[in-house]
Amino acid sequence: MPEISATAFVPAPAAELRQIVREGTGLPTLAPHVLEVEPQSDGSTRWSVLLNGSRVGWTQREATGSDQRLVFAQTQGDFDSLAVTWTFAPDCTGTLVGLSIAFHLGIDGLAPLLDPIWAQSLRAHADLLLSALAPAKETP
Template sequence: MPQISATAFVPASAAELRQIAREGIGLPTLAPHVLEVEPQSDGTARWSVLLNGSRVGWTQREATTSGQRLVFTQTQGDFDSLAVTWTFAPDCAGTWVGLNIAFHLGIDGLAPLLDPIWAQSLRAHADLLLSALASAKEPNDHN
């Protein structure tokens, strides 16, 4: 299964960043490619984003929470499978945030052609999410 990883330093506490990543609620206003993050009554969250110029959606459930780690897995959506792992490593001036996305498109015959394209799009998605977290928690932010 292809995977991408991205990291960024954010001048905020791990607890604050973990809450934003867990809920995802404010991300559509901070990352324009995120069209919607809608919590569902069953504890899942439905995501809709623009990737490769197309609307892509999935519903994810929090699979694992341990210490400074959040893991979400797709329960339904446009990918055959999708797993998202956030890590939070506190530092004296903030937090190192890592985002790993593992995916499978389910189109095995075209995987050599499509996987690199989708990996590039998901890498851009991860970078934009990390930038959104950083902008949400800039030092002069009074929220």
């Protein structure tokens, strides 16, 4: 299963960033490519984002969590499988935030062609999410 990873230093406390990521609902105002993050009645969250100009969606549920790590797994959506891991490493001036996304498209015959394209799109998605967290502390 292909996996991409990205990290960024964010000048905000880890607990605040973790809460923003866990709730997710403020992310569309921070990252314009995130069209919608909507909590569902069963405790999952439905995401809709633009990747390479196409609307892609999935529903995810928190699989595990701690003060320094959140793991989400897709329960349904456009990927055959999707696993998202956020890490939060605090220091005295902010937090090193990591985001890893592992995915499987479910189109094995075309994987050699499609996986690199989707990996690049998901890497851009991760970079945009991480950069969007920097001003998150200033958002009401």
